[in-house]
Amino acid sequence: MxxxxxxxxxxxxxxxxxxxxxxxxxxxxxxxxxxxxxxxxxxxxxxxxxxxxxxxxxxxxxxxxxxxxxxxxxxxxxxxxxxxxxxxxxxxxxxxxxxxxxxxxxxxxxxxxxxxxxxxxxxxxxxxxxxxxxxxxxxxxxxxxxKYGIVFIQKISKHYELNYEALHDSHLYQPSFEISRGCGMGCAFCQEKDEPLTPLKPVKQLIEEIKKFISFNKSNDITPYFETSMFTPNRKWSIQLKEQLVEEGLKIKWRTEARIDSIKPENLEYLFEAGLSVLDLGLESASHQQLLSMKKTENPQKYLDRASKLIVKAYELGIKVKINILLYAGETKKTLKETEDWLEKHKTYITGVSIGPVTVYGWDEDTSVYMDALETLGASIYRSSTGIKYLNLSAEITFDESIEISRQLSQKFMTKENFFFLKSFSYLPRDYKYENFLTDLDKVENKNDLSFSIN
Structure with missing residues (x-):
């Protein structure tokens, strides 16, 4: 070779x-x-x-x-x-x-x-x-x-570590550290609904991975994403993370994603002390009907009450919360109003939102059963390309209307400052500053297309 x-x-x-x-x-x-x-x-x-x-x-x-x-x-x-x-x-x-x-x-x-x-x-x-x-x-x-004459000794591990030396332009990325895989909670729309959840990565291994990245990066000025489909930290793991970061002299601000019912409000304090700064929460909807349709919960009121407590607690601690909303099959003006009213009630506690209509991804034979279920709820195919189906959500909400509603709601609940904060924390290049963002913002001809307010 x-x-x-x-x-x-x-x-x-x-x-x-x-x-x-x-x-x-x-x-x-x-x-x-x-x-x-x-x-x-x-x-x-x-x-x-x-x-x-x-x-x-x-x-x-x-x-x-x-x-x-x-x-x-x-x-x-x-x-x-x-x-x-x-x-x-x-x-x-x-x-x-x-x-x-x-x-x-x-x-x-x-x-x-x-x-x-x-x-x-x-x-x-x-x-x-x-x-x-x-x-x-x-x-x-x-x-x-x-098959190519390369000897590779198979290594099986529950927790893989990422080596950023293998990534081109790694200095421009905020790092991701994989915490667990899978979910298995059965939400109708999720690709990992049947993938079993693996245990959280041991704290000691996670800390070593962070230290290696800092050493390679020659800077501890990072805001990593703890990558997981469902963050399920218990009290012991949360406290251990806080204590070991202190022991190593590391002050890391990080972000992760959780379900409403996968993280306990009482554990947030330990996680905040361990550096949790941004929490992406998959609320998906505040309509009882839609939550049941998407199999997000069997008890919508209990679910929404828990969401309120979690969001308020995060806000009180200083954790920024981004809410994910999915406009689902069967959506009507009534169900949308329920979600909008809930967001309005919690506006003070929310830093940003990500809103969009359900889209079906996958080959026809793999998605036919799911597509049938969505059509039963009132959805229909608006347009399709290879592996992607865009939907009219119901007789009341067409695809085009769902895009416009998503944009309007997003603008209502997210400022340009918060948009930049959330994106720069995890996704924008590390050398891309707020001044660069404002310069680029000036170049956008139709400001109505933006997913945040500019006032």
């Missing part, structure tokens, strides 16, 4: 879910599943490098690989991860570009949420590639790499 790099490419996006703005195109959503593969390769002295396509053209990403990392002289196969159906078009173009300049290149494609359980669908829409991997790549590395 040559001494060049083993390339791990995260496909970028040529189309986006929301309207493009100068600052939304700067978002850096880390493909941490792919970075776990790059990390495992580096652990066995395989010189991996991960390059993320982001919102750049495929040609631009390929030029980075060629000019900075000598791609043309690499004899390793290439991993291409497709993190969402919005990245399919980008992936198609990227593969075509590779074959034009390097027709002998071996390409291995993965992306569990796009590929699903069958490789045939993805094979029909992509140019020919050498391998398509279903499921989690970590479990199949040894078998796949052996």
């Amino acid at each position: 040559s001494h060049s790099y083993f390339f791990c490419i995260s496909a970028g996006q040529t189309i986006t879910r929301k309207k493009k703005t100068p600052f939304s195109l700067k978002h850096r959503y880390l493909n941490y599943g792919l970075l776990s593969l790059a990390t495992l390769l580096k652990e066995q002295n395989i010189p991996a490098i991960q390059v993320q396509g982001l919102f750049d053209a495929p040609q631009q990403t390929l030029q980075i690989c060629i000019n900075k990392y000598d791609f043309l002289n690499s004899e390793y196969p290439l991993f291409l991860s497709i993190p969402s159906f919005y990245a399919l078009e980008w992936a198609q173009e990227f593969i075509d570009l590779i074959y034009k300049i390097k027709p002998e290149q071996k390409i291995i494609v993965g992306g569990r949420w796009v590929i699903g359980n069958s490789i045939q669908n993805i094979q029909k829409v992509l140019p020919p590639v050498d391998h398509v991997i279903t499921g989690l790549g970590e479990l199949k590395l040894s078998e796949i790499l052996s």
Whole structure:
């Protein structure tokens, strides 16, 4: 093998879910599943490098690989991860570009949420590639790499650590530290509804991972995301995190995501003392009907009462709360009013919101049962592309109306200052400052398209 790099490419996006703005195109959503593969390769002295396509053209990403990392002289196969159906078009173009300049290149494609359980669908829409991997790549590395004469000793772990030395332009990313995987709570809309929840990463291991990143980064000025589909900290874990951070002399402000019913208000104090600064809460709706329809809870009133207590407690401590709202099948003006009224009542305690209509992702055979259920609730297909179905939510709320309602509600409950704070905490480049944001904001021609108020 040559001494060049083993390339791990995260496909970028040529189309986006929301309207493009100068600052939304700067978002850096880390493909941490792919970075776990790059990390495992580096652990066995395989010189991996991960390059993320982001919102750049495929040609631009390929030029980075060629000019900075000598791609043309690499004899390793290439991993291409497709993190969402919005990245399919980008992936198609990227593969075509590779074959034009390097027709002998071996390409291995993965992306569990796009590929699903069958490789045939993805094979029909992509140019020919050498391998398509279903499921989690970590479990199949040894078998796949052996086909290319690469000896890889399989390492099975519940908790993978990410090595940011393998990430191109890592200094521009806020780090993510994986805390657990899965959820298994059965929400109708969730891709991880049947994925069993793994235990939280042991505090000692998490602290070591943070210290390694700080050492590599040469700065402790970071605001990491504790990556998990459902954050379930008990009192013991929360206190241990607080105490060990103090012991190490680390003052880290971090962010995570939780369900309303996965985190106890009484544990928030310990988590705040351990650095919890931003909490993304998946409320989804404040309509009893909609909460039941999306199988979020069997007791909507108890659920909403608990949400109130949690949000108020977080506010009192100084934890910023961002609420996620999902406009779901069967939504009506009445159910929307219930959610809006609830948000209005809690406006003081909320830093920001993320609101959007339910969209169905997946191949037809994988989503037909779910689509039938949504149609039973009153939804219908408005428009579809490969792997993506946009919906009219009901006879009362069309797709276009749902987009407009999402924008109006978002503007009502989020200021430009809070929008920037939340985005810069986790997603915008670390060198992108508020002054840059204001400059870019001036370039937006139609301010009504924004998801925050500018007054």
